[in-house]
Amino acid sequence: MREVVLAARPQGEPKESDFELRETDAREPADGEVLVRNVFVSVDPYMRGRMTGVRTYVGPYDVGGSIDGGAVGRVIASRYEGLVEGDWVSSMLGWTEGGIAEGSRLRKLDPSIAPPSTALGVLGMPGFTAWIGLVEIADVQAGETIYVSGAAGAVGSVAVQIAKLKDLRVIGSAGSDEKAEWLRSLGAEAFNYREALPKEALADGIDVYFDNVGGAQLEAALSALRPFGRVVACGAISRYNDEHPEPGPRNLGFVVSKRLRIQGFIVTDHLERFGAFLREVGPWVAEGKLESRETVFEGIENVPTAFAGLFRGENTGKMLVRVGPD
Amino acid sequence: MREVVLAARPQGEPKESDFELRETDAREPADGEVLVRNVFVSVDPYMRGRMTGVRTYVGPYDVGGSIDGGAVGRVIASRYEGLVEGDWVSSMLGWTEGGIAEGSRLRKLDPSIAPPSTALGVLGMPGFTAWIGLVEIADVQAGETIYVSGAAGAVGSVAVQIAKLKDLRVIGSAGSDEKAEWLRSLGAEAFNYREALPKEALADGIDVYFDNVGGAQLEAALSALRPFGRVVACGAISRYNDEHPEPGPRNLGFVVSKRLRIQGFIVTDHLERFGAFLREVGPWVAEGKLESRETVFEGIENVPTAFAGLFRGENTGKMLVRVGPD
Incomplete structure (x- = not known):
């Protein structure tokens, strides 16, 4: 088996x-352990932070070491006890074709309910992140207007759809006309931020801003937020590769004058709610009310390319x- | 009687x-009205925003028009009914030697409990702002560490003292050694931000940042905040005179990684809590547990100078x- 390690x-x-x-x-495997062959490995924006070597909410990756993260395999x-050969499982084995995991840290997946790869997306951490941000952090209410940046991404596209299912008006931004078109097909108003000004959109x-992007989108959202608006600070992908941190928005004064609340969160602080998430969102996926798109690269050697993408x-x-057959 | 009006x-x-x-x-006075002679008029940082002509949470002042605001008089x-000649009252008559007010909008003061001027400070909107920020917005807990910027100001100095009374560790910053010394006498650790780096202090x-200043202090506080820390966004006096808004802090990424909450508030949204505030803080003032300093200019003609100061x-x-004798 092969794995990707951090070289620098x-x-x-x-x-x-x-x-x-x-x-x-x-x-x-030793007693209590399971040998897993990965089928899908996940690349996620937060992993960029772990590569910088600074400890934040989760430890950094070591140079020369493995890169743990979400994976689905068999x-x-x-x-x-409770897992047998052939079972589908999600794990934190990361960027590898497979390996040994403690059985207690694996989640068994039922492929009759949803494709196993959804455990890395709509029914995994990205979907759970969207749900926690909407339900726990923003406490969104029917009739409100929400703006989601990075709306065609793994988290954003679920946030858009859950917000629609909860009867919000949804505005989403993404980086191409094709993505904007997809968001429209999901019921959102959408714009391509490379072409249109968020100010106009x-x-x-707006009542809520679900921020996956930071930077200029955050500044535009602060201007657009209504009194008592909320910012769900989920991520800032526009900033993760910065060598030198860029200044923040010029209009933070709105936080006082409009009584805004900006709240950051990390989904792993909320794991006790994962069951409640699956109970609400699982049926929507099973019934086809919540669409899950995937962009899939092939082969363990292409994990870095997918990540950079x-x-x-x-x-x-x-x-x-995809690092192996089903 | 004379008043100060906005000329430009x-x-x-x-x-x-x-x-x-x-x-x-x-x-x-007509029926229901009262004629008041002002003794003290208040100059407050938020009034700067009302002079710009932009409507935020409170309407702008008109050029050529009166400047309403806090005042105390007789x-x-x-x-x-309920007010007679000689009574002390607080009003929103503003920068004038006196005028007509609706009786129902006046608050009668009892000078035997505290000096009437405290109705513009520790027992008025500034003190109430400090209390709401600590109790309602930050929900401070004994044992936590709080940093208060502008700590020798009207709001900050009350925030420092209430936080001490609630058994927090308190760090305050101010713009002179004398002010820092005063803050130390109140039980805070204190530094002169013109000389010392907040980073070291x-x-x-810290667990909570009570922000009266914005700018560099906010950036330093975001770096210093512990996971799940809160920012009470009360004001940003360092920014109120900006002709062109300055960029915000470079380290807003901490909002996500440290799960911070930045929350703005306007004290007038919380007026239903004013009675609870007076019940808690009034006795502290009466018993001398909460010190109230004042910087007092003399004469209606010096209101603009005091304001600029x-x-x-x-x-x-x-x-x-002070615009008249007791």
Whole structure:
């Protein structure tokens, strides 16, 4: 089996030479362990922060070390009660073709309910992030207007759809006309931020801003927010590759004058709500009310390319890499 | 009687020529009205925003028009039940030697409990602002560490003292060694921001930042805040005279990674809590547990000078202008 390791800490945009492929030895699982063959591995924007070597809410990756993260695969051998050969599982095995995991840290997936890859997207951390941001952080209400940036991404596209299902007016921005068109097909008003000014798209005002992007989008949203508006600070992908931090928005004065609340969150603080999330969102996926798009690269050697593509907006919906057959 | 009117919208720092003195005719009160002679008028940072002509949470002042705001004075003639000649009252009559007010909009003061001028400071809107910020917005807890900028000002100095009374560790910044010394006498750790770096003063970390200043202080506080920290966005006096808005802090990324909450508020949204505020803070003032300093100018003609002085930090505690004898 092969895995991708961190060869160097990226400077600015991550590039191929920041990573290298390494052979790993598979061993037999010990008691309580499971040997898993990965089928899909996840590339996620937050992983960029872990490559800088600064400890934030989760430890940094080591140079020369493995890159753990979300993955979905199948059990090859199990010494954990409740998992047998052939079972689909989601894990944190990361950028590898497979490996040993503690059985207690795996989540068994039922492929009859939804395709297993959704455990890395709409029914995994990205979807859960969207749901927590809307329900717990913003406490969105029917009839409100929400603006979602990065709306065609893994988190944003779920936020858009959940907000629609909760009867909000939804405005989304994305980086191409095709993505904007997809967002319209999901019931959102949408614009291509490379062509249109958010100022105009948000001219009617908004109650909630779901921020995946930061930078200019945040500034525009602060101007557009109505009194008592909320900012769900979920991410700032426009900033993750900055070598030197850019200044923030010029209009933070609105926070006082419009009594705004800007609140950051990390989804892993809310894991006790994962069951409630699956109970609400799972049926929507099963009934086809919540669409899940994926952009899928092929082969473990292409994981770094897929990852770098996140920061150029090359994904529509969830970015995944298939590293093995079903 | 004389009043100060707005002669021109200030560009940058307010100057004398932006204001002019005008004679006003006093008339007899009609039914339900009261004629008041002002003793103290209040100058407050938020009034700068109302001079720009942009409607925010409160309407702008008109060029050529009166400047309403907090004032304390005595009843000269009353046709309102419950107020008689000689009573002390607080009003919104503003920058004038006196005038007619609706009796129902006046608050009768008891000078045996606290000096009437405290109704413009520690027992008025500034003190209430400090209390709401701590209790309702930050929900401060004993044992936490709070950083208060503008800590020797009307709001900040009350925030410092209430936080001490609620058993927080308090760090305050102010613009002179004398002010810092005063803050130390109140039980806070204190530094002169013109000489010391907030980075060092806040090196141990903080749980809450009470922001009266904005700008560099906010940036330093975001760096110093611990996970799940809160920013009480009360004001940004360092920014009120900006002709062109300055960029915001470079480290807003901490909002996500440290799960921070930045929340703005306007105290007039919370008036239903004013009674609760007086019940908690009034006794502290009466018992001498909460010190109230005032910087007092003399004469209606010096109101603009006192006002401009706010932005140069010329006040310690509440800035007032005495416009008549007790």
